């Protein structure tokens with residue numbers, strides 16, 4: 187059973203159904219449905235969609251060939267880098283269209299998607315809610331997961347969920363041998379099972395709105411690195427303008443609010459200031475606005491844990507899987523959903539809880555090094571002096587920024603002798619050898 191049919195839940199359901207297993211998906215919304223997002227797909231996300239047989243379905247969406255990065259009076263246009271696995275392009279597509287497409291794909295592969303059905307609470311074995319093993323006792327939400335997301339920690343066993351059919355109002359219990367928690371960043375089911383966010387791990391807050399624009403089919407997505415708060419101070423984050431190719435652009439601001447000093451920044455004001463100061467050629471104004479902006483939280487770098495229980499797996503935003511370098515979460519939803527499906531297939535084929543525990547190993551193998559460096563990067567740019575220095579220096583060198591783009595979009599080529607790969611390997615080694623010193627050095 188999968189709770190949530192966003193990118194992570196639908197991808198997990200697709201790969202399980204494709205492997206021949208019976209899958210029920212519980213989704214509280216009715217597709218097509220809106221979801222607050224920047225609507226940007228990088229080459230990593232495109233690769234996952236192609237693997238699910240969906241690249242053809244993206245053909246009508248807006249394809250972008252690179253990133254235009256702006257800041258301190260400099261503008262750099264950088265094509266998506268060449269890579270042996272990922273394509274040199276991305277797409278923009280509303281979540282209204284994208285999420286329905288992937289949920290339908292899972293359905294066609296054999297998953298049963300129960301829409302307009304809300305998961306209310308998990309069902310514990312014998313009705314007893316065990317505290318997650320290894321998590322601090324009585325830990326309030328937001329407390330460090332402690333051992334929480336670390337090795338050895340586990341969620342309790344879960345028999346299924348109580349759901350409410352939002353059309354009839356009826357409630358019933360839905361049972362599953364294995365339960366996948368894919369209910370997004372607020373993760374009601376995950377929290378009820380005992381997940382918590384590690385304090386000190388990166389957390390983003392973002393707002394986005396749509397505008398009509400003559401530049402709606404611009405070939406680049408655009409990011410602005412010098413967004414400022416009310417006092418004029420540059421904040422850690424960026425503003426974006428993503429052309430949708432349908433007459434509109436998706437405009438937003440994202441702020442890393444990990445450090446105490448940035449918690450009080452008003453993102454609505456940040457958004458207003460960004461829209462007012464954006465290049466006039468985009469034509470952003472009250473007249474071209476399609477409605478007030480909406481926002482959400484971005485838990486990053488696998489900030490939420492534990493990730494498994496004997497028969498439970500947590501994926502996507504519910505596990506805090508967003509990339510801390512750029513706030514990208516769709517690709518990581520697809521990827522973690524797929525990794526979960528691989529472990530669940532092994533569990534269902536007879537390996538049981540041992541296979542579920544291998545999901546944690548798969549996560550660590552895929553992301554541990556990268557996210558460790560990402561956390562150091564977030565600490566670095568949360569310091570205004572360091573942030574100012576990095577961007578001001580970086581924006582003067584196109585070659586440097588191209589390599590940085592490869593790292594930030596997680597498009598390094600394993601074993602390749604490029605500057606990005608060499609620089610990244612050095613950072614991983616520094617962080618491995620001297621974790622505390624590396625953090626201090628980088629920050």
Ligand SMILES: Cc1cc2nc3c(=O)[nH]c(=O)nc-3n(C[C@H](O)[C@H](O)[C@H](O)COP(=O)(O)OP(=O)(O)OC[C@H]3O[C@@H](n4cnc5c(N)ncnc54)[C@H](O)[C@@H]3O)c2cc1C
Pocket residue numbers: 189190191192193194195212213214215221222223224225226227228303304305306368369370371374375392393394438480481482483484501502503504508513514515516517519
């Ligand atoms: C403003 C903003 C901009 C962003 N921009 C980008 C971007 O441009 N590119 C990018 O890659 N990422 C972006 N992200 C991040 C991205 O949106 C998420 O990482 C991604 O949606 C995670 O997918 P998910 O499946 O884990 O969760 P979600 O997409 O949140 O899906 C969870 C699903 O579970 C359902 N659900 C929740 N609770 C229940 C329940 N109790 N019962 C049943 N169903 C339930 C929800 O209806 C939803 O369909 C952005 C995020 C924000 C907030």
